[in-house]
Amino acid sequence: MKIKNLLTISIALVLASCAYNPEKYVNISKEKVLPRASFEMGCPEEEIEVKVLTENEVGYPETLGLTGCNRKLVYMRLDGETDWFLNFDSKRKNQ
Numbered sequence: 001m002k003i004k005n006l007l008t009i010s011i012a013l014v015l016a017s018c019a020y021n022p023e024k025y026v027n028i029s030k031e032k033v034l035p036r037a038s039f040e041m042g043c044p045e046e047e048i049e050v051k052v053l054t055e056n057e058v059g060y061p062e063t064l065g066l067t068g069c070n071r072k073l074v075y076m077r078l079d080g081e082t083d084w085f086l087n088f089d090s091k092r093k094n095q
Contacts, residue, residue: 022059026052029061033075033084040086043069063087 048068052061066073075084
């Protein structure tokens with residue numbers, strides 16, 4: 001009986017780890033933010049670098065920093081939201 005319970009728990013943990021994929025969510029977030037950032041920055045998407053600035057407790061990004069064409073933007077995602085909102089825009093040149 002103990003082996004059956006252990007096996008059941010092990011299978012549940014494996015399935016749960018497959019569902020948890022913060023890297024996939026980072027990529028989805030970048031895909032959502034890049035077209036808008038490209039428009040707002042007047043910069044081609046391929047010239048924009050995206051960096052995760054903060055994550056929530058399970059590793060999903062909450063703020064993204066975008067740099068390109070001598071501009072910096074910060075986008076944030078509100079809890080429970082899938083859309084990204086412009087939080088900060090800097091026209092300072094990269095150093």
